[in-house]
Amino acid sequence: MPRADAQRNRARLLEVAEEVFAERGTTVATEEIARAAGVGIGTLFRHFPTKEALLQAVYLARLRRLTDDAATSPSLTDWIRHAVEQSRVKNAFAEALTEAGIDPRGAAAEVHRDLLAAIDTMLRRDQSAGTVRPDLQVPDVIALLAGASRAVEVSPTSQSQVLNVLFAGLRP
Amino acid sequence: MPRADAQRNRARLLEVAEEVFAERGTTVATEEIARAAGVGIGTLFRHFPTKEALLQAVYLARLRRLTDDAATSPSLTDWIRHAVEQSRVKNAFAEALTEAGIDPRGAAAEVHRDLLAAIDTMLRRDQSAGTVRPDLQVPDVIALLAGASRAVEVSPTSQSQVLNVLFAGLRP
Amino acid sequence: MPRADAQRNRARLLEVAEEVFAERGTTVATEEIARAAGVGIGTLFRHFPTKEALLQAVYLARLRRLTDDAATSPSLTDWIRHAVEQSRVKNAFAEALTEAGIDPRGAAAEVHRDLLAAIDTMLRRDQSAGTVRPDLQVPDVIALLAGASRAVEVSPTSQSQVLNVLFAGLRP
Amino acid sequence: MPRADAQRNRARLLEVAEEVFAERGTTVATEEIARAAGVGIGTLFRHFPTKEALLQAVYLARLRRLTDDAATSPSLTDWIRHAVEQSRVKNAFAEALTEAGIDPRGAAAEVHRDLLAAIDTMLRRDQSAGTVRPDLQVPDVIALLAGASRAVEVSPTSQSQVLNVLFAGLRP
DNA sequence: CATGAATGAGTATTCATTCAT
DNA sequence: TATGAATGAATACTCATTCAT
Structure with a gap:
């Protein structure tokens, strides 16, 4: 083989x-x-x-999918909804890597950069269109996405309410 | 001794x-x-x-503090803000809340009940006052708090923006 | 216990x-x-x-016994004879430690120093007494002891002949 | 190919x-x-x-070279000196000689026989010439060579002294 | 014949848990 | 009751050997 x-x-x-x-x-x-x-x-x-190398690879694959989705998503909220729906249970990868002492930014610089860029594009577009609060920045978006995933993980039945609240909060 | x-x-x-x-x-x-x-x-x-027993005890202690705070907090958002600020490094609270989520195991049942009750009281009060969306339920609140803690953990510098978005989203 | x-x-x-x-x-x-x-x-x-720590400890214990024997031995040849007889099969310890990248001198400085000193005392005494060649130095003695142990290990039945040859060669 | x-x-x-x-x-x-x-x-x-087979082959090659040298060496001491000088780092030869020691396993029998014969020839010649102690036997020679290699390996700077002592001891 | 991916038994080390003192 | 030595199952990782291409 x-x-x-x-x-x-x-x-x-x-x-x-x-x-x-x-x-x-x-x-x-x-x-x-x-x-x-x-x-x-x-x-x-x-x-x-190394187990860590496997963890890294899985994590990077996730980031790449997120990036690809971001590049083709019609709007920030669509992307977030999709990402949250996709995030299988326990998305504790960032955490795992942090614990392992690896700075994801360092180890996966390129992938990270691409993701940030993709989010940035979406964010500016929607802000220009007036559908997203203008005071939001890329790191905030990442934090909010991580938070939303966690929220849904904690209470899966709350998924739609969590997204409702989040999207309402994102409006200008 | x-x-x-x-x-x-x-x-x-x-x-x-x-x-x-x-x-x-x-x-x-x-x-x-x-x-x-x-x-x-x-x-x-x-x-x-058991190590598990120690973890449980730590979580329960946290839940008790959350409950006490809920009982004396002037509003849901104040309580959330306080909880998020308190959440020490790592997903301390989030983990605790995950446990609290749905399946209050045996001995912890009472503590969970108390917390849910305290949240329920706050929630109804604020909904009656018209400061919080009426379609929100207790599990949603827990999920959102866990999510907010996680978001802040992921990007500590985004703390105020995360709370801004969340509180905006909570309004009716 | x-x-x-x-x-x-x-x-x-x-x-x-x-x-x-x-x-x-x-x-x-x-x-x-x-x-x-x-x-x-x-x-x-x-x-x-660590396995290496165990190896070290065994090695040091051997060195200490060699040192003690040297301190009480009536002559260099008696000491060598005794050491060779003692050396159980495969005395590959120094080798093991060398392979492991540990400089025995560094790791066990004191023990080593004591052994060298004890050998030095014996050697000078016998050289003064005219029973050992005057051009011999401490490192040569160590090398010869290691060699003799190895020789006996290779052909146990040659033990007395190996010692005969060695002792004859040591005479002035 | x-x-x-x-x-x-x-x-x-x-x-x-x-x-x-x-x-x-x-x-x-x-x-x-x-x-x-x-x-x-x-x-x-x-x-x-098998890895073992590779090791065997390496050892046998060494033994063959030792045998060839023995066949052409003018004297036992010259052969020993040459062998010790050749012995690359580590106890290369010593290990090979250990194998040659007593128990020539199956396929290697011939090579061993040849080596022992070559040593025997040298030994008898020198003993007849009166340059080597008459009580020495082939296994003793092998043991002594192995020992000398080991000694030099332990303390490379002692090489000449080790050979001095050995050769002095070999004289009748 | 050569290649190198696949295999799995083997090894050093860790850690929750027990128990003699 | 507190202590920490003892225990052994579990885990990450290696390496000799096989085999499909």
Whole structure:
């Protein structure tokens, strides 16, 4: 199983890891993830030489998806709604990385920059259109998104109310 | 050493545990907490037969403080602001609130009930006064508070903006 | 089992570790040593926080015994004979430590110094008495002892001949 | 790639393995050796079905060189001097000699026999000439050579003194 | 034949929990 | 009651070996 299957394995590991980390927290044994992906631990560690590296990769993949969505989303609120709906349970990744002593900005500078840029574009556009409060900045948006995800995680049945309140608060 | 010292030990352990968990995450070794509290590991386990039990106790203590604050707070937003400001480093409160979320396990039931009741009182009062949207329910409030704590944790410099947006969104 | 038994455990671990390392090489699993000593691995690691630390401790204990013997030995050759006879199989400790990147001199400065001093005393005494070649220096003695131990290890039946040759070569 | 390249690979692996084992100990990962030889790990295992087999092959190559030298050396002491000077870092030869010691495993029997015969020839010649003690036997010679290599390895600056003492001891 | 991805047993180390003192 | 040594299951990671391409 050469290059082709190797890449498939890597992709599968990432996918499975995201799910498992989400469902059972970032403290799950790496072996659990390997098992869930149907590969030996050796394979997992060949692709990600460290549990932290795996965590990083999962985290970066998430950021990339967020960035892509931001680039094509019609509005900031649509993007937030989508992101919150997507965020599978326990999105404790940033936290995990922070705990691990890794500054996500440092480790993943480019991806981070892209995400910030994409948010910035959306934000300015909507602010110009007068649909979003003008005093909002990119870091605030990130904080609010993280908060909304957490809120929905705490009380899934409150999802629509949480978004209602947030979107109402975002209006100028 | 009579009961007095035992109780003092228990109190000190709770206090120290909250600090250490907040600063270094809930994965710190229990021995670290014992050391920080100046007692032997055996003493810690005498007071809290399980690490889980210690965590629970810390969370319950937090919930009790939240409840007390709710009982004396002039308004829902004041309470939220106070809670968010209090939330020490890390997602201290958020975690506590997650636990409070829906599934109040056994012994903690009473504390949870009290907190929900206190929030309910505040909420109804403010809704009657017309300062808070009428479609809001107690679980939504908890979710929003957890979210706000998380948001501030992610971007501490966004604290006032986060609260601005949240409070704007809470208005009817 | 307080202090008393703890010290007994430590001593037993050292003793057993020396034997097992000697018999089976320094690559034996630490767990083997714990088992042979009749304690859990946890106990082993409580006493020696690292396999390397255990290796060090065993090595230092050997050096100390060599030093003590040197202090009381009537002559250099008696000391060498005794040391060679004592050296259980595979005395690969120095090697192990060198491989591990530890300079024994650095890590165990004092013990080393004492040994060198003891050898120096013996050597000068015998050289003054005219029983040992005057051009010999302390490092040569150490090298020769290490060599003799190795020689006997390679061919145990040659022990007396190896010593005969060595002692003949040591004479002025 | 015909037989030629395969043999070249095998030779290169042996050469590189000797160097790497000598420099970094026999615990280096086989993959390191493959990498250093510029071949895939699969190729290494095709030529040497086991790490043990590779080690054996390296040792045997050394023994063969020792044998060849013995066949052409003018005297036992010259041979020993040459062997000790050759012994690369670490106890390369010593280990090889340990293996040669007593228990020539299966396939290596012939090489061992040749070496012992070559030493025997030298030894008898020099004993007849009266330049070497008559009570010395072949295993003693092997042991002494192994010991000398080890001694020089322990204290490289003592090389000439070690040889002085040894050669003095070898005289009748 | 060569390659290198996959495998999984093995290893050092940690940590919650127990228990003798 | 407090202490901390002992315990061993659990975990991240390595490495010899196999095998599909």
